[in-house]
Amino acid sequence: MExxxxxxxxxxxxxxxKEGKWEVLKRLAGYIWDCRLEAGQALVLxxxxxxxxxxxxxxxxxxxxxxSGLGAVDFGAVFRCCGWxxxxxxxxGCFSCLxxxxxxxxxxxxxxxMRSEAxxxxxxxxxxxxxxxxxxxxxxxxSYDINIxxxxxxxxxx
Numbered sequence: 001m002e003x004x005x006x007x008x009x010x011x012x013x014x015x016x017x018k019e020g021k022w023e024v025l026k027r028l029a030g031y032i033w034d035c036r037l038e039a040g041q042a043l044v045l046x047x048x049x050x051x052x053x054x055x056x057x058x059x060x061x062x063x064x065x066x067x068s069g070l071g072a073v074d075f076g077a078v079f080r081c082c083g084w085x086x087x088x089x090x091x092x093g094c095f096s097c098l099x100x101x102x103x104x105x106x107x108x109x110x111x112x113x114m115r116s117e118a119x120x121x122x123x124x125x126x127x128x129x130x131x132x133x134x135x136x137x138x139x140x141x142x143s144y145d146i147n148i149x150x151x152x153x154x155x156x157x158x
């Protein structure tokens with residue numbers, strides 16, 4: 001009985017819809033689409049940070065190649081490769097920090113809008129729905145779900 005069909009609570013007689021996972025993901029994608037500038041920035045920063053961090057092993061391999069044999073070490077090439085490796089890892093770390101900041105701002109913006117819409121929805125819900133449930137249960141479910149979305153967007157999405 002999932003997929004957006006109405007589920008009736010036999011005791012309380014409410015007609016609230018239970019959404020399936022695809023409907024929820026579509027709605028979440030809509031929220032992200034509305035913040036597409038921040039989402040685009042996050043994708044670019046994530047790609048740049050990952051590409052730059054992948055360049056580190058390339059320079060490490062070149063530094064190892066510069067050590068061709070016993071006593072035949074090209075220290076200039078080794079130090080150059082280590083320097084470039086450090087630069088690439090440092091810039092990658094900066095991009096990762098910027099990515100975290102962008103994702104936190106994005107998740108804050110989305111969850112603020114979700115909380116506002118949830119509050120507006122609660123104002124339109126029939127009084128019987130609120131009378132049949134404890135106020136703490138309704139608010140706890142709303143705040144917990146929105147906090148989970150905030151945590152997922154700010155830390156786990158990218």
